Structure formats: structure tokens, C-alpha cells
Amino acid sequence: MKSQVFIVGNGGHQHTLYGRFTEKDGKIVCQESCELRHETKNGVKGEHHTLVLEKGLWQQGEQVEFNPFSGQVTRVWD
């Protein structure tokens, strides 16, 4: 089973996709239902439940926030 880390937070957790899929430039093709796990680098379950990415085409998005002091919009990091 293939796995790929998509986001690494500086709290020590990462979001990893497991299953049969291909990825290029944030575009993912799941050949079957894949599992998105929140875990430590050692594979220990993180704080978020595992979600299923169904077979099909996926595009990575992002969560952002505003910094009122800098006026910048940046990715949310947890």
C-alpha cells in the first residue's frame, strides 16, 4: 500500500494518504477508496479521525487565515 504525506504540522503531526493512488502537483487520482490519516511520523494516531477519499479525482486545497497586523493571508498551521 502506497502512502504519501501531504501536510506536516509543526505540532509533530502529519496528514498521510494511504492506498492506491497517484499524485502530481496536488492532483490526486485515487484508484480505490484511500484513507487520510492524521498521525505522528511514527504512525501513531493523531488528534483527527481518519477520513476516506473515495475513488476518483481529487485536488488539494488549503485552509488559510488572515493576520490583521501584517495584512497577509497565510496557510493555517496546527
Next chain:
Amino acid sequence: MEIIINNVPFDYEMGLKICIAGSIQIEGLDINQEDTLTFKDIAMLSNIEQRRIAILHFGTERLLNEIEPVLVSKEILNKTTDCVIDGMLTTINYQDTYELYKVSGKKLFGEGKWNVRDEYYVKCRDTSTDREYIIWVDISSVLRANKKSEWKFKDGNETVDAIECIAWTIKTDVPTEEIEYIVRQGDCVFVKTKNEDYRKDMVRHISKEEYINLLKFES
């Protein structure tokens, strides 16, 4: 050097400020010093988990006294999500509460500043961990994402709500009509597309309508 508070690392200076504010005893750290932590220090932290911990020790009462946030909108959404628990696909029903607060620009940036606008943040509870977070939003951009007039808003003839603001935090380059649904796991977002060959939009913030209708699974 880092200081670890509630399992979250902070740089030494900020960590010390939080320890002093929250009377957190850490071996080798002198916390008997003047408490200089401000809400601005916390708001400047780039990490949402660090901000959560800092506010926890800063104290809600102190926060309210310092910046006097005003509740603008409170929205409760009943949600259903499927997730894998102990290897089993499980359906969970839950309520998410989103509160939108306005903070006076003068309170936030200082009374002496001019030409400052009021700023807004959403307080929300994490679905999985039951922790509370605050996320700042660019209110002008929120209005644009929901096709609302900023001029009318400034004149008091337009409103904004907490769902429009939390929706704004999700960005994608997939056009609305090409989105089958959206999945969000913490700060990790994936958009399921209907077709392989679609013309990408510019990266944009999603609207309240997209958030309510297309965000299908969350954790």
C-alpha cells in the same frame, strides 16, 4: 531554545511570557517577573495551536478586558460526517458552533493609530478534539467571496455571518460547478472533482453556499 507548554513548542521569549502569565512552573524558568503578555503577542503567533495554548493561559477575562471583542454572529450547524474509527467506517452526528467577533481597530492597534479598520475573528471548536480556536479573517475578502458589497457593509446596510467567515478560510482553484464535494481534516483540505479535464479557476476563497452544500466530511 524552545519552551514546551501543553506539549506545544514555543520560542523561548514567547514561552516565558506565557509561563509568567499563566503561572506555569517549569524547572529552571524564573516566572516571578512582570507579566507583559498581550493579546497582540498572541495574535501574531503564526501557529493556530500555539495561539490556542497562549489564550488558554492568558485567560478569557483578560482577553475580553484588553480587546473588548463584540459578538457579531453566532451560527450552529448540525453536521454528519463519516470517518474511520477503530477500522470501522462510522457515521458521526454533531453540532458545530461558530462565533464571529469584531474587534475595534483602535483597541487592536492602539488608540493613537488612525485609518485602522475593525478586524474580525471566528471562534470555533475543533470537531475531533473539542478545542477552541480563533481564526482571523479579512472581512473585505469575505464579502467579495460571498458577492456582497463592502460599501453597503461599511454603511451598515449589509451583514456578514460566522459561516461566511469560516467558509472563507478554505481555498481552492476548482470551479464551483466542478466540485463534487470537499473533505477537511484539520488544516488539510481535499476537493473531489467531477471531471478530470476542467479549467482551473484562480485560487479563491469558497462561499458560505459552497461550505454548506459541498463540505461533506470533516474531522
